[in-house]
Amino acid sequence: MPSAKVELFETELQQSAVYFKALGHPARLMILEFLAESDSCFTGDISSILPLGRSTVNQHLDELKKSGLVQGHISGIKTNYCLNPDKIDELKLVMEKFVGVIKTYKDSNCC
Amino acid sequence: MPSAKVELFETELQQSAVYFKALGHPARLMILEFLAESDSCFTGDISSILPLGRSTVNQHLDELKKSGLVQGHISGIKTNYCLNPDKIDELKLVMEKFVGVIKTYKDSNCC
DNA sequence: AATATTTGACGTACTTTTACGTCGATAATA
DNA sequence: TATTATCGACGTAAAAGTACGTCAAATATT
Numbered sequence: 181m182p183s184a185k186v187e188l189f190e191t192e193l194q195q196s197a198v199y200f201k202a203l204g205h206p207a208r209l210m211i212l213e214f215l216a217e218s219d220s221c222f223t224g225d226i227s228s229i230l231p232l233g234r235s236t237v238n239q240h241l242d243e244l245k246k247s248g249l250v251q252g253h254i255s256g257i258k259t260n261y262c263l264n265p266d267k268i269d270e271l272k273l274v275m276e277k278f279v280g281v282i283k284t285y286k287d288s289n290c291c
Numbered sequence: 292m293p294s295a296k297v298e299l300f301e302t303e304l305q306q307s308a309v310y311f312k313a314l315g316h317p318a319r320l321m322i323l324e325f326l327a328e329s330d331s332c333f334t335g336d337i338s339s340i341l342p343l344g345r346s347t348v349n350q351h352l353d354e355l356k357k358s359g360l361v362q363g364h365i366s367g368i369k370t371n372y373c374l375n376p377d378k379i380d381e382l383k384l385v386m387e388k389f390v391g392v393i394k395t396y397k398d399s400n401c402c
Numbered sequence: 403a404a405t406a407t408t409t410g411a412c413g414t415a416c417t418t419t420t421a422c423g424t425c426g427a428t429a430a431t432a
Numbered sequence: 433t434a435t436t437a438t439c440g441a442c443g444t445a446a447a448a449g450t451a452c453g454t455c456a457a458a459t460a461t462t
Contacts, residue, residue: 184447185421188342189317197317203389204312205450206300216393225408231299236451238410243449257408257459268393275386278314282327282379295417296451316420336438347421349440354419368429368438406461411454418449425442432435 196274202247207232207240212249212263221262307385313358318343318351323360323374332373 186194203209207230214229215222227237241261244250248267253260297305314320318341325340326333338348352372355361359378364371 183421185343186317189321193317193320197315197320200311200320201315204308204315206297206304206308207450209304209308209311209389210300213392232296232450233452234409235411235453239450239452242410254409259409263393272390272394275390278320279383279386281324282374283383294451318420343420344422345439346423346441350420350422353440365439370439404462406459408459409457411456413454414452416450418447420445420447422444423442425440427440428438430435430437432433 196278198247199249199271199274202244202249205240207237208244211237211240211244211261215250215261215263220265221260223258223260226261307389309358310360310382310385313355313360316351318348319355322348322351322355322372326361326372326374331376332371334369334371337372 186197189197203212210230211226214226225234226241227234230237232240241250241252245252248264249271251262251264253262297308300308314323321341322337325337336345337352338345341348343351352361352363356363359375360382362373362375364373
């Protein structure tokens, strides 16, 4: 009976995992890069850029929204999808920290 | 009938997603950080460090192995778990590239 | 007012992930 | 040789993720 045991880990670790999980699908990476190239915002149907159906892309967008990396503003009929600069900065920090922790070894002789 | 559509994306995007997905669970982040702190290798039962059962941790280890970030050498009864420096370097590059792409916007005025 | 466009929301089906227990092989120890 | 420790492999069950079609509301357009 698998229940989410994620909360047994440190908050910081959890948050990092949430961000990395959000990046764990090519469609979501593509959306993020596309938004970045569009100067962080795009109005219209993002699914037209991806090799996936609209409802599927919407689901990926939802996950990106849940992680906070993307925001959706409604303006008239169209929706503006934007990167959330604060969260993007946070993500960068997470990555930098991870790289910092992970590089501590090097020139060890154990394998 | 959802079939893996991941292959519809560019190879590089796919590979990046594989790495990020591997980092998308606190247990796996913890394992990686633990191995880094252990000078990249550890002999013994990693599950004793995590708040999860051994078989679950083994499954996470398998995923890390599949992504290539971790290697397992058998030496006698015990197994050596080691970071794979080449893949770790690759992961760092992926992160740097992602940060590079994503930061291109900034001081845009669209939201 | 009728029609068309856009987008979120919902349902569905299949796959993957997460979590655990247990078994069996292997190897060290008594 | 019998016992103990270690660890991969297997099965199982619940939860999440992936992918799509379709509907309905809201807003333009005709």
